[in-house]
Amino acid sequence: MRIEIRDLNFTYPTGVEALRGISLTIESGEQVAIVGQNGAGKTTLVKHLNGLLQPTSGTVHVGDWNTKEHSVAKMARRVGYVFQNPDEQLFSKNVGTEVAFGPRNLGMSAEQAERQIKDALTMAELSDKTETNPYDLSPTWRKMVALASVIAMDTNIVIFDEPTTGQDAASSARIANVIKVLRERGKTVITITHDIDFCAENFERVIAMSQGQILLDGKANDVLGQDEILATTYVDPPQLTRLGKKLGFKQTVRNEEEFLGELKK
Amino acid sequence: MAIIELKNVSYKYPLTDSPALKNINLQVNEGEFVALIGPNGAGKSTLCYTIAGFVPHFFKGEISGTVEVAGSESSKSNLHEWVLNVGLAFQNPFNQISGAKYTVFEELAFGLENIGVPRDEMIQRVNDAMKLTGISDLADRSPYSLSGGQQQRVALTSILVMQPKVLVLDEPTSQMDPIGTREVFGVIRAMAERGMTVLMAEHKVEWIANFADRVVALHDGEILLEGTPQDVLTSDLLVEKAFGISRYTSVARKAKELGLWKGNRLPVTLEEAMDGFAR
Amino acid sequence: MNSFSMYVARDSGLHKLHPLTKGLLTLLLLVSGLTLPGNWTGYFLVLLVITPLAVWGKVFRSFLRIVWGISLPFILSVVIIQSLFWGSGTPIFEYWIFAPKVEGALFAVISVGRIILVMAGFILFAMTTRPDTLMISLKQVGVPSSLAYIIVTTLQIIPRFQSKASTILDAQRSRGLETDGNVFVRARAVVPIILPLVLGSLVEVEERAIAIEARGFNSNKKETSLIEIPDSNAQVFFRKFFVLLMVLSILARIAWQLLN
Numbered sequence: 001m002r003i004e005i006r007d008l009n010f011t012y013p014t015g016v017e018a019l020r021g022i023s024l025t026i027e028s029g030e031q032v033a034i035v036g037q038n039g040a041g042k043t044t045l046v047k048h049l050n051g052l053l054q055p056t057s058g059t060v061h062v063g064d065w066n067t068k069e070h071s072v073a074k075m076a077r078r079v080g081y082v083f084q085n086p087d088e089q090l091f092s093k094n095v096g097t098e099v100a101f102g103p104r105n106l107g108m109s110a111e112q113a114e115r116q117i118k119d120a121l122t123m124a125e126l127s128d129k130t131e132t133n134p135y136d137l138s139p140t141w142r143k144m145v146a147l148a149s150v151i152a153m154d155t156n157i158v159i160f161d162e163p164t165t166g167q168d169a170a171s172s173a174r175i176a177n178v179i180k181v182l183r184e185r186g187k188t189v190i191t192i193t194h195d196i197d198f199c200a201e202n203f204e205r206v207i208a209m210s211q212g213q214i215l216l217d218g219k220a221n222d223v224l225g226q227d228e229i230l231a232t233t234y235v236d237p238p239q240l241t242r243l244g245k246k247l248g249f250k251q252t253v254r255n256e257e258e259f260l261g262e263l264k265k
Numbered sequence: 266m267a268i269i270e271l272k273n274v275s276y277k278y279p280l281t282d283s284p285a286l287k288n289i290n291l292q293v294n295e296g297e298f299v300a301l302i303g304p305n306g307a308g309k310s311t312l313c314y315t316i317a318g319f320v321p322h323f324f325k326g327e328i329s330g331t332v333e334v335a336g337s338e339s340s341k342s343n344l345h346e347w348v349l350n351v352g353l354a355f356q357n358p359f360n361q362i363s364g365a366k367y368t369v370f371e372e373l374a375f376g377l378e379n380i381g382v383p384r385d386e387m388i389q390r391v392n393d394a395m396k397l398t399g400i401s402d403l404a405d406r407s408p409y410s411l412s413g414g415q416q417q418r419v420a421l422t423s424i425l426v427m428q429p430k431v432l433v434l435d436e437p438t439s440q441m442d443p444i445g446t447r448e449v450f451g452v453i454r455a456m457a458e459r460g461m462t463v464l465m466a467e468h469k470v471e472w473i474a475n476f477a478d479r480v481v482a483l484h485d486g487e488i489l490l491e492g493t494p495q496d497v498l499t500s501d502l503l504v505e506k507a508f509g510i511s512r513y514t515s516v517a518r519k520a521k522e523l524g525l526w527k528g529n530r531l532p533v534t535l536e537e538a539m540d541g542f543a544r
Numbered sequence: 545m546n547s548f549s550m551y552v553a554r555d556s557g558l559h560k561l562h563p564l565t566k567g568l569l570t571l572l573l574l575v576s577g578l579t580l581p582g583n584w585t586g587y588f589l590v591l592l593v594i595t596p597l598a599v600w601g602k603v604f605r606s607f608l609r610i611v612w613g614i615s616l617p618f619i620l621s622v623v624i625i626q627s628l629f630w631g632s633g634t635p636i637f638e639y640w641i642f643a644p645k646v647e648g649a650l651f652a653v654i655s656v657g658r659i660i661l662v663m664a665g666f667i668l669f670a671m672t673t674r675p676d677t678l679m680i681s682l683k684q685v686g687v688p689s690s691l692a693y694i695i696v697t698t699l700q701i702i703p704r705f706q707s708k709a710s711t712i713l714d715a716q717r718s719r720g721l722e723t724d725g726n727v728f729v730r731a732r733a734v735v736p737i738i739l740p741l742v743l744g745s746l747v748e749v750e751e752r753a754i755a756i757e758a759r760g761f762n763s764n765k766k767e768t769s770l771i772e773i774p775d776s777n778a779q780v781f782f783r784k785f786f787v788l789l790m791v792l793s794i795l796a797r798i799a800w801q802l803l804n
Contacts, residue, residue, distance in 0.1 A: 038442050052714050076720040087747060090714040093741035100737070105720030135743055148717065166356065166439045168305040168468060169509025178525050178691065193534040194442050197512060209311065239471070239512040239535070246539050256516050263525050263542070319754060345762040353758045362752035363759070364697040366676050367551070374770040377758030381766050388770070423759060 001028050001063040001156040002079060003049060004129070008058035010044055018044040020212040022058070028156070029186045033193055033203035033220075037234040040209040042192045046159050049190070050079040062157065070251045077106055080155035086139070086146035095137075096119075096130035096147050102153040115154075120152035123178050140171050147178065151175065158182060160191040164198050176202050200224055200238035200254035208233055225252030268462050269293035269316060269431060274330035276311060276320055286312040287486040289330070293431075293464060298457045300473040300494070301466040301476055303483035304508060309466035312483065313316045313355075315339075316464060318347035335430045349380070350530045356439045358416035361423075362408045369411075369419055370395075370404040390400040394426040397459070412447025418452050424455065432456065434465040450476075466515035468513045474533035482508065499531035513538035548671040551611070558601035563678040564685065565779045568786040570669045575790045577661040579797035583650070586657025594664045601672045607664075610671075615663045619656050626652040680769050688763065705741065712740045 003026040010019040017042045025200055034042045043173055047053040051074075052065045060067040062078050078159045080102075084087055092098035092137045103113040121127045124144040129137065134145050143163075150158065161180075164172045172195075179202050182189050193199050199206065199220075206223040208216040210233035224230070224241050237245075244253040249262040267486040269292065276286040284306050294301050301309050314325035319330040322344040334350050337542040354361065370391060377387045395401040400418050408419060417437060424432065433455065437474065438446040450472055457463050457476065468471055473480060473494055480497040482490040484506050490497050497503070499514050513532045520526040520542070528541025553559070558566070573593060577586045598607045628641060630648025637644070673694040682692040716736045717723055723733045 035709060037444065047714075050718055052342055052718065071722070072714075072717040073720050073722045076718055079718075081715075081718040083711070083718070085711075085744075086711045086745035088740055089719075091736055091743065102719040113400070135747075153720065166436075170304055170507050171419060172508075172509075192593045234442075240516060242535060243513060243538050243542070245518075246766070247542050256512070256519060259516050260519060260523065260525070264523070265521060289640040317758070319757070323754060323757065344757065345612050345760065345764065348758050348760060353754070355751070356755075357751060360748050363756055364675075364752065365679050365693055367674055371676060371770055375754045375756075378770060379760035379765075381768050384768060384770060387768065420755075427759065 002026065002061075003063040003157065003188070004059075006059050008045075008048065008060060009056050010041075010048070010053060011056045012044075016061070016101075017211050022212075022214060024207075024214065026188060026190070026218070028184070029188055030184055030205055031189045031203045032205045032207060033191050033199040033237050034207045034209060035193065035196065035199060035214070035230075035233070036209035039211075040233055041212040042209055044190060044212075045162065045209070046081075046161070049159060050075040050081050052081075056206050058222070073105065073154070076102070076155070080150040080153050080158045082147050082150045082158070082160045083256065084165065086134075086142040089146050089149070090134040090142060092134065094131050094133055095126055095148075098134055098145055099126075099152050102103065102149050106153055108191065116152045116154050120148040121235075123151060123181055124148035125174060131206045140167055143167065144174065151182075151185070152179065154188075157188040157190065160189070162193060163191060163195065164195045172198060196224075196236060197238045197240075200241065208235060220254050221252045221258075224254055266297050268294040268295040268335055268384060269464070270331075270333040271315070272331045272333075274315060274332060274528050276315060276326060276328045278311075278324060278326045281326075283486075285486055286315065289315075289486075289488060291491075293462060295462055296460045297478045298463045298476060299465070300477035300480045302468070302497075302508060303466075303489075304478060304506075307483040308486045309483055310355075310435050311486075313353065313433045313464070313466055316431070317351045317353040318342070318344050319353070322347070343451070348429075348432045349427060352424035352427060352432045353422050353435070354417075354424050354432075354437055355435040356437065358413055358420050358440070361420040362416065367407060368405050369400070369408055372408050373387065373423050373426050376423055380427070390428075392428050394422050397430045397455060398425065398439065399455075412445065413441050414448040416510070417441060417445065417449050420457075421449070421452050431462045431464070434463065434467075435469065436466050438467070438469060440449070444517060467524060468509055470498055470509060471513075471534060474511070484508075494533060496532065498533045517541060550667065550726050551674055551760060552603050552606060552671050554602040554672075556600060556602045556672070558597060558672050560715065561686050562779050563673050563681045563774045565783055565786075566669055568783050568790075569679065570785045573665050574662060576793050577658060579793045581800070582752075583654045584657060586654070586659075586661040589594065590661055590664050591655075592669055594661075597671045598668055601668065603668070603671050607668060607671060611660065611667050614667065615660055618659050618663075622655050623652050626655075632722060653692055677771060677773050683767065689767070691759075693756070705745075708744070709737055709741055712737050713742075715740075727760055 005022055005024040008019055008022040011017045018174045022045060036042055044053065048055060049062060049065065051070060051072045054068060062075065067075060090098055092101065098114065099117050103116050108116065121130060124147055126144055126148055134142055137145065163175050179189055191203065204220055207214055208223060208230055215229055215233060216226060224237055227237055228239060238254055238260045240253055240255065244259055244262060251262055253259045253262055268519050271289050271291040274286055274289040275284050276283045289312065301312065303309050309407050311320060314324065315332055316334065318339050320326065337350065339347060363372060363375050366375055370390060372389045373394060375389060395404060398418055400422055403415060403419065408416065411419065438449050441449055453463065454476060477494050480492065480494050481488055482497055482503065489506065490500055490502055499508060503510050511533050513535065517526050517538060526541055527544040530536040532541050573589055577589050594635055598604045626648040627644040630645050633645035633647035635643055635645050636649060679692045679696040683689060684696065721733055722729050
């Protein structure tokens with residue numbers, strides 16, 4: 001399911017021009033990370049994908065659906081959005097019910113919903129916590145519940161807004177694993193993140209934004225190697241990329257494998 | 266001279282089965298910068314709250330052992346006296362804004378009003394604190410109109426202005442963007458350089474390596490390891506227990522196995538990594 | 545300005561009044577509106593007293609917008625409930641389960657007047673009074689710190705709640721929750737929005753309690769104040785006068801009830 005954005009402009013009611021002439025295509029199954037300083041327009045852009053925001057001018061298509069023609073609840077059949085703060089979402093008496101909320105809203109059959117929920121709980125390592133009240137869990141695990149409740153909707157496209165903020169290494173690894181499984185299933189994954197190392201290790205395509213426009217858009221290795229441009233939107237390169245550069249590597253590296261590969265030469 | 270001393274401290278939150286802290290023995294000397302690392306749930310926040318007195322005075326629960334700061338013992342003090350010795354700041358800057366004050370200047374004076382500092386002294390102390398942390402230009406702004414990094418700097422300053430003997434920080438940059446992180450670490454560094462005793466729970470390993478005198482690794486309520494950043498952050502034990510480690514350390518470890526690491530010890534910072542690979 | 549407080553800074557006479565003067569005046573208006581006889585008292589007080597004050601305070605347009613925005617849901621629910629549940633009386637029309645009666649409609653109108661009075665009074669007060677000066681003046685007359693703090697931060701809570709509720713709404717809609725449609729659709733949407741709002745706020749409240757404790761809030765030392773609040777003998781007199789009027793109108797109401 002392809003995402004097609006053409007000449008998107010968006011101005012908030014306050015008069016702030018948040019997006020200026022964005023054109024972008026994301027093919028089915030792509031893994032895209034969007035980086036850039038706060039205020040660059042990352043969240044504004046991504047909120048157009050499920051209709052939370054409507055373009056001031058320009059169009060956004062998700063598959064054959066024009067976002068102007070469908071409610072947010074309807075768009076939720078194709079686009080899942082994991083918000084940054086799980087506490088702004090969780091309300092059920094236990095994890096199981098919470099994760100079932102999305103599938104139920106989408107009108108899935110009981111068997112299909114059952115399957116999806118079980119699957120999502122396994123992916124998020126929550127299978128042993130289905131009877132627990134989400135608010136009895138630590139913030140780290142509440143985040144996994146919020147994640148599972150969107151995964152369970154089995155949408156073609158999943159958006160993550162700052163998934164690793166405040167998480168420890170084990171939890172980030174868990175989330176990276178979820179993204180890997182989604183990739184294997186051919187889902188399109190889009191993430192907004194400040195964690196540039198997490199970005200480098202899990203996403204093949206990186207879009208850097210600044211002041212409502214796209215500065216860079218391309219393969220992770222290409223984009224993450226452009227220190228100077230990234231610096232204008234306050235993005236530091238990933239640790240291994242930096243090290244590789246300092247050691248004079250010919251290729252830009254973005255994870256351990258690539259680093260060791262270059263080192264051997 | 267130990268300014269913070271925990272002896273055999275164990276603690277259980279109310280209505281829980283397992284202890285959050287098990288037999289903690291910890292000493293922090295005056296002027297030291299101690300970093301606290303560990304997975305979420307290891308007890309970092311609990312330890313911070315314990316030194317700050319909120320465990321057990323605010324959270325109740327069962328505590329054993331002694332907690333001493335600057336000669337006073339926690340169990341023998343009232344929380345409202347204890348907070349004057351130990352300043353506490355935590356992750357979410359928004360929740361640290363009192364909500365009762367309209368400008369940053371007044372927000373900073375809030376604590377001083379509470380403890381009855383005379384007006385002239387209040388104004389002096391707030392001005393001095395703002396200069397130290399570099400937020401004088403925010404004085405007339407509303408605390409709610411600030412960015413996350415600015416709010417956190419205001420929160421830190423509002424604690425500093427109380428002139429505590431010791432500063433406890435629970436993951437102050439966890440929710441910051443890169444700019445905010447840089448700003449907040451800048452303030453913390455300034456305070457440390459002036460001789461403030463700091464205990465900071467943190468995940469950002471690279472920064473700790475550059476500024477901490479000592480690192481304490483907490484796991485499942487117990488102290489797993491303690492020592493210099495170099496020793497602790499490159500320890501194999503951290504890998505075993507799934508701690509987050511610097512990618513420099515991790516890749517150097519793998520390179521070592523392949524015979525491609527030329528340094529003596531594993532690196533934690535960029536400079537150390539450059540050094541070890543370039544030889 | 546500060547988007548999380550209803551306070552709007554203006555250079556007006558109303559703003560310069562002592563917080564307690566304004567607070568007592570607001571209470572007086574409320575009490576009079578509820579105790580004085582007449583079905584239209586609420587409306588009169590809003591039009592003849594509160595509105596001119598809003599103009600004096602130079603906040604009229606935003607005041608109007610906010611009062612309308614906040615009162616509307618209450619007004620709608622009162623009108624709907626009265627249409628559905630008013631017992632016997634003269635019917636106006638009948639459609640499905642809606643059978644409003646004249647008596648019900650009249651009651652709704654009176655209630656709406658009172659609702660607007662309460663909303664308008666408090667909103668104007670919040671818009672023209674700095675929360676911190678209110679807190680200081682409350683403490684100066686002996687209100688305990690914790691109570692003063694709760695009152696003041698509650699004034700700031702409403703806009704904060706609105707912003708939070710909006711984010712929660714977005715999150716739940718993104719999970720397929722329908723919010724546009726008939727009454728039943730909207731009713732189903734209430735719990736998934738209110739609960740996270742309440743539960744999430746509890747977490748915040750605990751952290752804030754720790755933060756203010758860490759800044760000496762429960763210290764047993766005598767408090768000092770950074771800000772000095774301007775006052776005048778005239779205002780001191782008027783405050784006592786307002787309290788007197790409130791007591792009198794309550795007594796008058798009680799007497800009137802007993803005699804009838």
